[in-house]
Amino acid sequence: MENGAVLPERPKEENKPQKAKKQPKEPKPPKEPRAPPPKKEKVPNAPAAPTDPNSMFKEGFLKTVHSEKPSEHIITRFPPEPNGYLHIGHSKAIAINFGFARYHGGDCYLRFDDTNPEAEEERYFVAIREMIGWLGFKPYQITYSSDNFDRLYALAEDLINRDGAYVCHCTDTEVKLQRGGENHGPRYACVHRNRPNQESLVEFRAMRDGKYKPKEAFLRMKQNLEDGNPQMWDLSAYRILEAEHHRTGSKWRIYPTYDFTHCLCDSFENISHSLCTTEFQLSRVSYEWLCDAVEVYKPMQREYGRLNVTGTVLSKRKIAKLVHENIVRGWDDPRLYTLIALRRRGIPPGAILSFINELGVSTALTNIQLARLDQSVRRYLEQTVPRLMLVLDPIPVVIDNLPEDYLEEIELPFSPKDPSMGSHVVPFTKTVYIDRSDFRAVDSKDYFRLAPGKSVGLLKVPFPISATSFEKDESTGLVTKVHAHYEKPEEGTTFKKPKTYIQWVASSPKHNSPIKAEVRFFNSLFKSENPDAAEGGFLNDVNPNSEEIYHEAIIETGLVEVQKRAPWPAEEGEKDVASKAAGPETVRFQGLRVAYFAMDKDCEEGKIVLNRIVSLKEDAGKAT
Numbered sequence: 001m002e003n004g005a006v007l008p009e010r011p012k013e014e015n016k017p018q019k020a021k022k023q024p025k026e027p028k029p030p031k032e033p034r035a036p037p038p039k040k041e042k043v044p045n046a047p048a049a050p051t052d053p054n055s056m057f058k059e060g061f062l063k064t065v066h067s068e069k070p071s072e073h074i075i076t077r078f079p080p081e082p083n084g085y086l087h088i089g090h091s092k093a094i095a096i097n098f099g100f101a102r103y104h105g106g107d108c109y110l111r112f113d114d115t116n117p118e119a120e121e122e123r124y125f126v127a128i129r130e131m132i133g134w135l136g137f138k139p140y141q142i143t144y145s146s147d148n149f150d151r152l153y154a155l156a157e158d159l160i161n162r163d164g165a166y167v168c169h170c171t172d173t174e175v176k177l178q179r180g181g182e183n184h185g186p187r188y189a190c191v192h193r194n195r196p197n198q199e200s201l202v203e204f205r206a207m208r209d210g211k212y213k214p215k216e217a218f219l220r221m222k223q224n225l226e227d228g229n230p231q232m233w234d235l236s237a238y239r240i241l242e243a244e245h246h247r248t249g250s251k252w253r254i255y256p257t258y259d260f261t262h263c264l265c266d267s268f269e270n271i272s273h274s275l276c277t278t279e280f281q282l283s284r285v286s287y288e289w290l291c292d293a294v295e296v297y298k299p300m301q302r303e304y305g306r307l308n309v310t311g312t313v314l315s316k317r318k319i320a321k322l323v324h325e326n327i328v329r330g331w332d333d334p335r336l337y338t339l340i341a342l343r344r345r346g347i348p349p350g351a352i353l354s355f356i357n358e359l360g361v362s363t364a365l366t367n368i369q370l371a372r373l374d375q376s377v378r379r380y381l382e383q384t385v386p387r388l389m390l391v392l393d394p395i396p397v398v399i400d401n402l403p404e405d406y407l408e409e410i411e412l413p414f415s416p417k418d419p420s421m422g423s424h425v426v427p428f429t430k431t432v433y434i435d436r437s438d439f440r441a442v443d444s445k446d447y448f449r450l451a452p453g454k455s456v457g458l459l460k461v462p463f464p465i466s467a468t469s470f471e472k473d474e475s476t477g478l479v480t481k482v483h484a485h486y487e488k489p490e491e492g493t494t495f496k497k498p499k500t501y502i503q504w505v506a507s508s509p510k511h512n513s514p515i516k517a518e519v520r521f522f523n524s525l526f527k528s529e530n531p532d533a534a535e536g537g538f539l540n541d542v543n544p545n546s547e548e549i550y551h552e553a554i555i556e557t558g559l560v561e562v563q564k565r566a567p568w569p570a571e572e573g574e575k576d577v578a579s580k581a582a583g584p585e586t587v588r589f590q591g592l593r594v595a596y597f598a599m600d601k602d603c604e605e606g607k608i609v610l611n612r613i614v615s616l617k618e619d620a621g622k623a624t
Contacts, residue, residue: 053353053354053357054099054103054357055357055360056095056096056099056356056357056360056361057099057100057103057104059360060360060361060362061304061360061361061362061363062096062100062304062361065100065273065275065302066100066104066273068300068302069272069273069300071106071272071273073105073106073107073272074100074101074104074105074106074107074272074273075101075106075107075108075109075140075269075270075271075272075273076097076098076100076101076106076107076108076109076271076272076273076274076275077097077108077109077110077111077266077269077271077274078093078094078097078098078108078109078110078111078132078139079111079112079113079145079262079265080112080113080128081112081113081114081116081119081120082112082113082114082120082121082124082125082128083116083119083120083121083124083316084124084316085124085127085316085319085331085338085339085340086127086128086131086338086339086340087314087337087338087339088307088309088314088337088338088339088342088352088373089306089307089308089309089314090131090339091135091307091339091352091353091356092306092307092356092359092361092366093275093276093277094131094132094135094137095135095353095356095357096275096304096361097275098132098135098137098139099137099353100273100275101140102137106272107140108137108139108140109139109140109141109142109143109269109271110128110129110132110139110141110142110143111142111143111144111145111265111269112125112128112142112143112144112145112146113145113258113261113262113265114144114145114146114245114246114247115145115146115255115256115257115258115261116241116255117241117243117244117245117246117255118241118243120246122246127340129142130340131339131340131343133573134339134343134349134572134573134574135339135349135352135353135572135573136349136350136353136571136572136573136575137573143265143269144247145256145261145265146245146247146248148261148264148265148268149248149251149252149256151264151268152256152260152261152264152265153208153254153256155264155294155296156204156219156237156238156256156260157201157204158294159221159237159290159293159294160197160200160201160204160219161197161201162293162294163197163222164221164222164293164294165200165219165220165221165222165237166190166192166193166194166195166197166200166219166220166222167192167195167199167200167203167204167207167217167218167219167220168190168192168193168217168218168219168220168234169192169216169217170190170191170192171215172215174190175190178190178225178233178234179230179233187225187226187233188225189225189234190220190234193220193222193234200219203217204219204238207219207238207240207253207254208252208253208254209253210253212240213240213242214239214240214241214242215239215240216240217240218236218237218238218239218240219236219237219238219239219254220234220235220236220237221234221235221236221237221259221260221286221289221290221293222234223235223286223289227285229282229285229286230282231259231282231283231285231286232285232286232289235257235259235260235286236257236259236260237256237257237259237260238254238255238256238257238260239254239255239257240253240254241253241254241255259283259286259290260290262287263286263287263288263290263291263298263299263301264290264291264294264296266299266301267291267296267297267298267299270297270299271299272299272300273299273300273302274287274299274300274301274302275301275302275303275304276301276302276303276304277303277304277305277306278303278304278305278306278363278365279303279306280301280303281303283301284301284303287301288301303363304361304362304363305361305362305363305364305365305366306365306366307356307359307366307368308365308366308367308368309337309367309368309369309370309373310367310368310369310370310529310530311369311370311524311526311528311529311530311531312336312337312370312524312525312526312531313526313531313532313538314337318538319331319336319338321539322336322525322539325539327539327542328525332344334346334520334522334600334611335522335523335524335525335546335547336525339352343583343585344585344600344601344611345522345585345598345611345613346585346588346596346597346598346599346611346613347377347613348377348380348381348384348569348571348572348574348588349571349572349573349574350380350384350569350571350572351376351377351380351381353572354376354379354380355373355376355377358376369529370524374614374615375617377596377613377614378596378614378615378616378617381588381590381596381613381614382590383417383418384568384569384571385568385569385588385589385590385596386414386415386421386558386562386568386589386590387412387413387414387415387416387589387590387592388555388556388558388559388562388589388590388591388592389412389426389459389503389504389505389555389556389558389591389592390503390505390517390519390553390554390555390556390591390592390594390597390610391433391434391435391503391504391505391514391553391554391555392435392519392550392553392594393435393436393437393550393552393553394433394434394435394436394505394514394552394553394554395433395434395435395436395439395479395480395481395482396431396432396433396480396481396482396507397431397432397433397434397439397450397465397467397481397482397483397484397504398430398431398481398482398483398484399430399431399432399465399484399485399486400468400483400484400485401485401486402429402430402486403430404430405430406429406430407427407428407429407508407510408427408428408429408461409425409426409427409428410425410426410427410428410460410461411423411424411425411460412424412425412426412459412460412556412558414558414562424557424558424561426505426506426511426513426556426557426558427506427508427510427511427513427557428458428461428506429506429507429508431506431507432458432504432505432506432507433504433505433506433507433514433554434450434458434482434502434503434504435502435503436478436479438450438456438502439451439467439470439479439482441470441472441479448499448500449500449502450465450467450482450484450502451467452467452468452469452470453466453467453468454466454467455487455496455498456498456500456501456502457497457498457500457501457502458501458502458504459501459502459503459504459592461504462488463486463487463488463489463495464487464495464497464498465484465485465486465487466484466485466487467482467483467484468483468484468485469482469483470482470483471483502593503591503592503593503594505554505555505556506556511557512557513556513557514554514555514556514557515554515555515556515557515559515560515608516552516553516554516608517553517554517555517608517609517610518549518550518551518553518607518608518609518610519549519550519553519597519609519610519612520547520548520549520550520600520609520610520611520612521547521548521549521550521595521612522546522547522611522612523543523545523546523547523548524543524546525542525543525546526538526541526542526543526546527541527542527543528541553610555591555608555610559587559589559608562587562589563587563599566582566586566587566588567582567586567587567588568586568587568588568589574586583601584598584599584600584601584603585598585599585600585601585611586598587599588613590616593616594616595612595613595614595615595616596612596613596614596615596616597610597611597612597613598610598611598613599611
């Protein structure tokens with residue numbers, strides 16, 4: 001405001017009404033007593049697995065797919081290429097295709113897409129059949145794309161005669177340029193595209209009869225180069241491969257491509273719902289185009305999001321490199337995520353199907369961390385396998401106030417939550433073994449296991465023990481023996497319950513106790529969530545501590561009965577397996593306070609080898 005400025009006077013308010021006096025407020029009615037607020041429930045670390053094993057078919061994507069085409073008889077197919085071992089991602093495709101048909105009372109084919117003899121091996125055919133059976137599915141029929149080679153060839157000639165295909169002699173580089181090249185330029189037709197049909201037919205037969213070598217000629221479909229979909233840019237239908245086929249031998253020199261074979265084999269087998277991953281979504285147009293072009297039955301194709309697991313590699317080429325460089329033991333190394341590796345590690349087939357069902361099905365790509373799979377497997381094992389006592393790094397505890405021949409038989413339940421699993425008896429004697437981590441030579445206030453002058457409970461043993469002294473190896477500093485006192489109270493008196501109970505295994509030659517074992521702990525094979533992003537390649541991301549081996553571990557004698565009663569659990573593909581035919585990986589149990597374990601195929605007479613399946617779920621911050 002400038003100096004000297006005068007503010008106008010505010011007008012006077014005449015006859016301004018007087019404010020009414022405030023009336024005293026009426027007293028508020030007394031508040032009704034409120035019920036105490038409900039206690040907040042703890043949120044679990046991961047959602048519980050659905051109780052309905054068919055929930056993935058009753059809701060979401062697969063429910064919609066069925067409603068689009070509610071056929072009286074559902075027919076699906078699982079069409080793997082027999083050029084490698086199936087991995088965890090394939091388990092989703094198996095569960096969807098076989099499960100969708102089973103849920104709706106239909107049938108599912110296992111069709112081997114064996115159109116590339118250069119990459120196919122018998123071991124892959126065998127492993128694929130085994131894994132489907134292991135997951136609990138039985139194909140309606142096992143078929144091969146090669147079963148239809150004659151029929152496919154006849155349709156290829158028919159397509160030429162309909163002006164729907166032509167023989168092309170362009171190089172790979174020329175074909176890429178015709179499709180716009182790296183710079184996405186204009187598309188243009190191949191010089192051979194408008195050759196007479198009869199000329200293409202003669203050339204196609206010349207391809208078949210050996211006139212041309214690989215890449216000198218191939219059959220292309222005459223589709224629509226103006227379409228924005230690359231799957232309509234005159235795809236290849238047949239190519240020359242100079243390799244013997246495992247089923248047809250040397251009969252053929254030309255082999256149909258996936259884009260030509262897949263939809264026609266679906267048609268031949270009357271597939272009602274062709275379910276595949278979204279990477280084939282653009283292929284749906286060419287799939288339908290070809291069926292229409294040769295006038296055959298056209299199945300309905302729909303696409304779901306694939307399952308990808310981070311923190312590992314699933315590529316056949318990369319796994320082969322790990323195998324060839326002896327970083328892993330083989331394709332079934334328990335640190336890998338091939339299905340044969342997961343089976344060897346001890347993961348039950350039912351746990352994998354439960355995991356897939358829990359994830360649900362949609363069109364979105366599902367990226368899952370390894371820990372998420374472990375959580376699902378852990379929940380499954382918690383309900384289905386027995387408990388045993390196992391000691392990884394044993395040290396003897398001599399209970400000095402028990403006689404040399406002392407023997408007490410302790411009954412242990414196989415599951416504290418499921419009485420139907422039964423129980424077993426183990427010996428308790430003067431000498432027991434505990435884990436080295438359960439004893440400290442120097443005590444501390446925050447330590448609640450065994451230490452000089454401190455008591456600890458032995459699981460299911462009536463009374464605790466207290467350490468009185470210990471012996472050491474002076475050269476290593478390791479404790480070699482602990483002496484203890486059995487704190488059995490005098491008759492009529494009580495004893496103080498210990499804060500902690502630990503697992504143990506008694507020494508009793510009469511009972512063949514303890515049972516010795518080699519225990520293999522598997523950690524992540526890679527250090528990061530994305531091994532491919534590692535500088536210098538995925539091999540530079542390999543975790544040097546991905547395997548820890550305990551050579552001197554011991555187990556209690558209950559293992560013998562667990563072996564006899566395997567498989568644990570008898571579900572899915574292991575349901576009808578007699579104990580004698582059950583693989584070693586079906587002997588599964590929880591090592592109390594340690595982890596979940598399964599026997600490995602390296603077991604021999606007199607030698608037990610165990611694999612850790614997953615760790616135990618421990619409460620964060622739990623005092624030890």
